[in-house]
Amino acid sequence: MPMSPEPMPKTELVPGTLILLVLRVLESGPLHGYAIAQRISRVSGDALRVEEGSLYPALQKMLRKGWVRAEWGLSDTKRRVRSYHLTPAGRTQLESERAGYDHVNKAIQAVLKLA
Amino acid sequence: MKELLRRISYLLNRRRLEREMAEEMADHREQMEPGRQTNFGDQLRLREDARESWGWTWLDRLQQDLSYGARVLRKAPGFTVTAMLILVLGIGVPLTAFRVVLADRPGASAPDADSLVHLTRRAPDAHMTSLTYPELAFYSANAKSFRHVIGLSQRNTATFGIDAGRAAESIHIAFATANYFPEFGVAPALDRVLTPDDERPDAEPVAVLAESFWQRRLGADPAIVGQQVRVNGKPVRVIGVLPRTAQSRDDVWMPLVRQPYVVDGSTMLTGWNTALTVYARLRPEVSPQAAQQETRALAARLRERWPDRVWKDEYLEARPILQFDSNSESFTMALTAGALVLLLLVAACANLGTLVLARGVAREREIRVRMALGAGRLRVVRQLLTEALLLAALSGVSALLLSTLVLKVMHLQDLSSAAPAPDWRTVTATLIVAMVAAVVFGLPPAFRLASLVPRAGRARTLFLGAQVAVSCLLLVVSSLLLNSRGRLAAAEPGFDYRQLVWVSPGLRTHGYSEPAAQAYLDQLRERVSVMPGVTATSQTRLGPWDDLHIGANWQDRQFVGNQVDSQFLATLGIGLLRGRNFKAGEGGVALVNEAAARVIWPGEDALGKTLPWSPTQTVIGVVQNASTAYVGTPDSLEYYLPSNQAEVADAVLLVRVSGSPRDVVRGLHDAARGLDARLQPAVTVVTDTYDREMSSASTALGMIAGLGTVANLLSIVGLAGLAGYTVAQRTREIAVRIALGARASHVVRGILAPMGRPIGIGFVIGALGGAAVGNILRSGIPTMAALNVLEPLPYVMALAVFGGVVGVSILAPSRRATRIDPVRALKNE
Numbered sequence: 030m031p032m033s034p035e036p037m038p039k040t041e042l043v044p045g046t047l048i049l050l051v052l053r054v055l056e057s058g059p060l061h062g063y064a065i066a067q068r069i070s071r072v073s074g075d076a077l078r079v080e081e082g083s084l085y086p087a088l089q090k091m092l093r094k095g096w097v098r099a100e101w102g103l104s105d106t107k108r109r110v111r112s113y114h115l116t117p118a119g120r121t122q123l124e125s126e127r128a129g130y131d132h133v134n135k136a137i138q139a140v141l142k143l144a
Numbered sequence: 145m146k147e148l149l150r151r152i153s154y155l156l157n158r159r160r161l162e163r164e165m166a167e168e169m170a171d172h173r174e175q176m177e178p179g180r181q182t183n184f185g186d187q188l189r190l191r192e193d194a195r196e197s198w199g200w201t202w203l204d205r206l207q208q209d210l211s212y213g214a215r216v217l218r219k220a221p222g223f224t225v226t227a228m229l230i231l232v233l234g235i236g237v238p239l240t241a242f243r244v245v246l247a248d249r250p251g252a253s254a255p256d257a258d259s260l261v262h263l264t265r266r267a268p269d270a271h272m273t274s275l276t277y278p279e280l281a282f283y284s285a286n287a288k289s290f291r292h293v294i295g296l297s298q299r300n301t302a303t304f305g306i307d308a309g310r311a312a313e314s315i316h317i318a319f320a321t322a323n324y325f326p327e328f329g330v331a332p333a334l335d336r337v338l339t340p341d342d343e344r345p346d347a348e349p350v351a352v353l354a355e356s357f358w359q360r361r362l363g364a365d366p367a368i369v370g371q372q373v374r375v376n377g378k379p380v381r382v383i384g385v386l387p388r389t390a391q392s393r394d395d396v397w398m399p400l401v402r403q404p405y406v407v408d409g410s411t412m413l414t415g416w417n418t419a420l421t422v423y424a425r426l427r428p429e430v431s432p433q434a435a436q437q438e439t440r441a442l443a444a445r446l447r448e449r450w451p452d453r454v455w456k457d458e459y460l461e462a463r464p465i466l467q468f469d470s471n472s473e474s475f476t477m478a479l480t481a482g483a484l485v486l487l488l489l490v491a492a493c494a495n496l497g498t499l500v501l502a503r504g505v506a507r508e509r510e511i512r513v514r515m516a517l518g519a520g521r522l523r524v525v526r527q528l529l530t531e532a533l534l535l536a537a538l539s540g541v542s543a544l545l546l547s548t549l550v551l552k553v554m555h556l557q558d559l560s561s562a563a564p565a566p567d568w569r570t571v572t573a574t575l576i577v578a579m580v581a582a583v584v585f586g587l588p589p590a591f592r593l594a595s596l597v598p599r600a601g602r603a604r605t606l607f608l609g610a611q612v613a614v615s616c617l618l619l620v621v622s623s624l625l626l627n628s629r630g631r632l633a634a635a636e637p638g639f640d641y642r643q644l645v646w647v648s649p650g651l652r653t654h655g656y657s658e659p660a661a662q663a664y665l666d667q668l669r670e671r672v673s674v675m676p677g678v679t680a681t682s683q684t685r686l687g688p689w690d691d692l693h694i695g696a697n698w699q700d701r702q703f704v705g706n707q708v709d710s711q712f713l714a715t716l717g718i719g720l721l722r723g724r725n726f727k728a729g730e731g732g733v734a735l736v737n738e739a740a741a742r743v744i745w746p747g748e749d750a751l752g753k754t755l756p757w758s759p760t761q762t763v764i765g766v767v768q769n770a771s772t773a774y775v776g777t778p779d780s781l782e783y784y785l786p787s788n789q790a791e792v793a794d795a796v797l798l799v800r801v802s803g804s805p806r807d808v809v810r811g812l813h814d815a816a817r818g819l820d821a822r823l824q825p826a827v828t829v830v831t832d833t834y835d836r837e838m839s840s841a842s843t844a845l846g847m848i849a850g851l852g853t854v855a856n857l858l859s860i861v862g863l864a865g866l867a868g869y870t871v872a873q874r875t876r877e878i879a880v881r882i883a884l885g886a887r888a889s890h891v892v893r894g895i896l897a898p899m900g901r902p903i904g905i906g907f908v909i910g911a912l913g914g915a916a917v918g919n920i921l922r923s924g925i926p927t928m929a930a931l932n933v934l935e936p937l938p939y940v941m942a943l944a945v946f947g948g949v950v951g952v953s954i955l956a957p958s959r960r961a962t963r964i965d966p967v968r969a970l971k972n973e
Contacts, residue, residue, distance in 0.1 A: 063172040081172060086193045093150055093198065111168050
């Protein structure tokens with residue numbers, strides 16, 4: 030595969046955070062798959078890139094767990110799209126994942142400061 | 145839980161979901177900047193990854209493996225048929241055996257069999273397996289632990305006639321309490337069974353017929369129901385037909401309380417003189433132990449009424465009928481038989497294991513290709529195991545069909561009551577056994593094939609050794625049995641049994657007092673003595689090889705006894721070695737046989753000594769060895785006491801004749817009834833007993849020989865397969881060796897050498913196991929007492945047969961090896 034030079038260095042996601050990010054993005058309203066990837070990328074100032082190869086398995090897992098629901102609808106561009114929205118279970122999951130992430134983050138920060 | 149439901153809905157809607165996902169991804173791709181579209185990657189791959197989170201991938205793989213496995217089996221019909229044949233025999237034979245045994249054990253058809261118990265009398269130093277009617281009635285009325293007390297008296301002799309005019313024929317009759325039928329789950333085959341109403345004193349005497357009797361003797365005529373027939377000459381109305389079961393070999397069943405009606409003079413209902421088999425249905429929440437405790441107090445009360453009959457501290461032991469007595473000899477025997485039968489399954493698994501291993505050689509290429517294309521080791525193992533499971537499942541189903549067929553035949557022949565159609569438990573058990581077998585024979589070869597370094601491995605040695613051991617074990621056991629049976633047939637029991645008949649008039653059943661019984665016997669003897677052909681008569685307590693036994697245990701040796709008169713030795717033809725015979729009316733004396741004398745008083749003279757277990761009896765004579773109690777027991781330890789007047793109503797008359805014993809049977813029967821027409825005398829020809837005992841030994845022999853034959857056939861198939869594949873695998877090497885001038889014998893030796901060790905070890909293990917099993921059989925089957933596990937001949941025979949098996953199975957492959965044309969073989973490579 031030819032390597033194309035990237036204009037900006039893009040960071041791969043920290044493993045395990047994809048679901049947290051997707052949940053958080055969906056908190057503000059239903060979105061379809063492409064929009065989810067776009068939103069994460071834009072909000073992070075193009076720093077984070079969601080691999081499509083991991084987005085769809087993650088969405089399937091979230092559907093299975095009942096954290097999100099999918100509905101077919103029309104997008105702004107009048108395309109048939111499947112948009113995902115958060116369920117109450119998803120909200121709870123978001124809270125717990127966020128708390129877990131904060132906890133780990135604080136711990137990492139503490140170690141970094143000390144060293 | 146919800147998640148599981150969701151998963152299942154994914155499974156059901158997978159086609160739609162897949163389509164939606166494809167659409168969604170296509171959209172995504174289109175919306176991406178044209179330059180980045182290639183980043184999206186392969187859509188199919190992505191969809192597969194996403195699908196994996198549904199959790200059904202294993203199902204896809206299983207489906208793949210199954211269809212692949214089915215193709216592989218179809219493409220190798222020779223292997224498939226051989227493997228299935230092996231496995232169907234290995235599963236089907238034990239399956240059928242277990243189904244027969246389980247269906248024919250008493251109470252197998254009883255509803256809620258856990259609360260059915262068998263009651264036997266126990267005291268600290270006594271045990272009796274039967275109860276009398278007064279006991280039955282007493283416990284039935286007073287024991288609160290029992291909801292029902294069930295009494296049975298089976299295998300009584302009687303006569304049966306359609307009407308008074310026609311000749312009556314001899315039958316076996318059972319008497320039972322009416323609750324026997326519902327409690328043991330016996331439903332009528334025609335019309336109805338006995339009910340409590342039939343037990344009322346004013347009810348009409350009724351009987352039900354056994355299906356086999358009804359078919360055999362009455363032509364299965366349904367019109368017999370409702371008709372009056374004659375049992376022992378008494379009018380009895382037939383009310384129904386009982387289905388055939390293995391437990392009941394009686395022709396006619398009547399209520400227990402009607403026994404005195406058809407047995408003239410019987411005092412069963414009031415006297416202490418019948419032997420009933422008694423079961424009870426426990427009340428809910430009552431344990432057998434609690435019931436036993438209750439009978440302790442009740443027995444003490446009963447003892448006040450029958451002080452000389454009920455033992456001190458007596459109680460009734462309540463053993464659940466489905467529970468085996470783990471100390472009993474029959475349990476050991478059942479366990480041994482079960483183990484022998486299961487060995488066939490072991491042999492089949494080991495056999496198939498070698499076969500699959502050997503076949504792996506031919507499939508190595510295929511597996512390598514698969515692995516080169518990216519199949520993981522585990523994936524290959526899983527695929528091979530799926531193949532084995534498929535094979536096992538097919539064989540399991542075929543085994544079920546086979547056993548159903550066999551049971552159907554047995555059912556029609558009255559050999560078993562097992563329902564031919566398998567129930568869900570049978571099916572489940574069979575499939576589980578098949579799966580376990582598949583893992584045993586399929587997993588080691590699968591791992592070996594999938595391993596990157598192919599080598600012979602230990603699996604082959606183990607499989608080969610196991611199958612040789614099992615085949616040899618069965619061979620050794622059957623050869624031991626054959627040997628002991630041959631010896632049994634050749635051995636004389638120590639008395640001339642060929643021209644001997646005995647009459648059991650059954651006086652006790654008809655309420656004879658002791659003096660009346662003695663008077664009857666004296667009269668009978670007088671009449672019989674003058675019959676043509678009769679040369680001697682003797683009055684004894686037990687007949688030769690009777691079902692009943694009297695005995696004593698001394699220093700862990702079993703001594704068997706009898707009560708006899710002074711004519712006994714002459715009638716049986718047993719010689720007196722030392723001392724003297726009994727005199728008429730003498731008491732406090734005893735005769736012992738030489739074997740017993742040697743055991744009790746080694747190196748001393750027995751004369752004048754007293755019996756160690758009965759000091760009131762002084763030995764006055766030593767007689768020749770004879771086995772009068774059990775057929776085929778060499779060196780039976782026997783003692784004889786003078787007749788005991790208290791037991792004279794149970795006595796029998798032995799008759800020696802000069803001609804054929806069968807000619808006098810009718811005359812003896814008529815003589816016995818001529819003195820008292822109410823009696824139903826039983827006349828036994830001793831050679832019949834001998835033949836019956838020999839045939840039971842033959843049945844055991846036949847069964848084990850059958851298993852041995854099947855196991856050896858399996859061995860032939862397995863060894864031939866193994867040798868054949870070894871040759872195929874090493875064609876090139878053999879060709880090179882032949883081209884270089886190796887001799888054929890060397891080549892063959894090279895092929896067989898690695899098989900030699902496991903075969904040798906297997907044979908030794910099998911021979912040792914066979915000796916152990918032989919020992920158990922010897923203690924369990926009376927006619928097998930002559931079996932000697934130390935004798936070399938049976939082992940040599942087994943070795944010879946097995947050598948033949950090995951020879952036959954590797955003959956063809958080794959011939960093929962020596963005929964390899966080096967040029968062609970090397971060109972083909």
